[in-house]
Amino acid sequence: MALPSLLLATIMLLSSSKIAFTQEQPHCADIDCHYKLRPVGAKHTSDYALYLENNEGTPMSFFHDVPLQPSENVFNMVVEIPRWDNAKLETTKEVVMNPIKHDKNKDGSLRYVPNLFPINGYPANYGMIPKTWEDSYVLTKSTGTYGDNDPIDVLELGCEVGFAGQIKQVKVLGGLILVDEDQTDWKIFTIDVRDPLASSMNDLEDIESHYPGFVDLVKNWFTVYKIPSTGKPNTLGFDGKCIGKEEATKKVYEMHEYWKRLINGTIAEEDTKGIQRFTTTTVGSPYQVGPSSPQVKSVPKANPQPYTKPGVAVEKWAFLPAEWSFLEKAKSDDEV
Numbered sequence: 001m002a003l004p005s006l007l008l009a010t011i012m013l014l015s016s017s018k019i020a021f022t023q024e025q026p027h028c029a030d031i032d033c034h035y036k037l038r039p040v041g042a043k044h045t046s047d048y049a050l051y052l053e054n055n056e057g058t059p060m061s062f063f064h065d066v067p068l069q070p071s072e073n074v075f076n077m078v079v080e081i082p083r084w085d086n087a088k089l090e091t092t093k094e095v096v097m098n099p100i101k102h103d104k105n106k107d108g109s110l111r112y113v114p115n116l117f118p119i120n121g122y123p124a125n126y127g128m129i130p131k132t133w134e135d136s137y138v139l140t141k142s143t144g145t146y147g148d149n150d151p152i153d154v155l156e157l158g159c160e161v162g163f164a165g166q167i168k169q170v171k172v173l174g175g176l177i178l179v180d181e182d183q184t185d186w187k188i189f190t191i192d193v194r195d196p197l198a199s200s201m202n203d204l205e206d207i208e209s210h211y212p213g214f215v216d217l218v219k220n221w222f223t224v225y226k227i228p229s230t231g232k233p234n235t236l237g238f239d240g241k242c243i244g245k246e247e248a249t250k251k252v253y254e255m256h257e258y259w260k261r262l263i264n265g266t267i268a269e270e271d272t273k274g275i276q277r278f279t280t281t282t283v284g285s286p287y288q289v290g291p292s293s294p295q296v297k298s299v300p301k302a303n304p305q306p307y308t309k310p311g312v313a314v315e316k317w318a319f320l321p322a323e324w325s326f327l328e329k330a331k332s333d334d335e336v
C-alpha cells in the first residue's frame, strides 16, 4: 500500500516542520560552571533574551563582566552564533545588562545570515571577546575608517559546535581587518584551548597547515556575505593580508584599553551611541550596580519558552552572481 504510507510520510513531514522545540540551552555557560545562563522567551522571536548570571543568580553583563583573560595567554570568548547556524544572535549594547538577542534587519524582521553556497550559515563559532570595544571615534589609519562601536569579533576554529552564551577559553592565532559598511571591524582567529589541535595551533600559519584553504575562504566569505542582503561587498584592509598572533593579541589589548575608557567614565554618554554600561563586577566603575539596584532588578526572571524553527527561508541556498563566486576569487587573490 504505497499511497497511504506516502501520504503518512507527507503528513509527518508537514507536521514536523511545525514542531515546537524546547530550549536546549545548557545551564552552565562554561565548562567549569563559573557562570549560568538565564534564557527569557522563545528563540527566533524578537522577545528572546539570553542573560548571564553568577552562581548566586546575580545578573552579569557578557560585555562588561566576563573577564578578558581567565589565565595568561588565554582569552575568554562569548559565543553568539554557533558554527553552521544562521540566526544573527548578538550581545546587545543598548539593553541593560547586555543580554544576547536576535539582531534585526532594517524592516524589523529577525536577521538570518544566508547559506552562501556551499557554506551553511557561519563557517566557524562566532562571537566576541568581553571587555573590549572598537571605539567609534578611533580612526584606523590604514583603512580610513572608524571603529564599529562593538566588542571585538572572534572566530573560533575548534571542532566543537558551540552554543549561544557559551564562554569558551581560547588562544589567539591571528586576525584580519574587514571594512564592513564603512566601519573598522576586526576579526580575530582563535581556537578553544580544549580542542585536540590547540597545542599544535599557535600562530596564523598553523591555521593554513591544519585547515588548508580556511583563511582564504573566511576572508572571501566576509567580503561577500552581505551581498544577498545589501547588494554590496565588504572590503578587507591591508590588501587582505592577515596579521599573526602577536599583532592580533596587541589589537585585543588595545581594544581592552578602549573598553576601560568606556567603563571608567572617560567616554561621554553621547559618544557611546546608547551603550548600557551597567556592570555588577567592575569595582570602581561609576556604572557598578549591586544585586538590589533597580537595573539588576529590571532583568527578567528565567522564562524559557518552546520555539519553532524559522523554516525554509533559512534552509535555502543563496548563490552569488558568477563574478562573485568566492571560491574562484580566493584563488585569483592568491595570484595577485
Ligand SMILES: *[C@@H]1O[C@H](CO)[C@@H](O)[C@H](O)[C@H]1NC(C)=O
Binding pocket: 257, 258, 260, 261, 264, 266
Ligand atoms: C580610564 O582608563 C583609561 C585607559 O586605561 C586610562 O588611561 C584613564 O586614566 C582612566 N581614567 C580614570 C578616570 O580612571
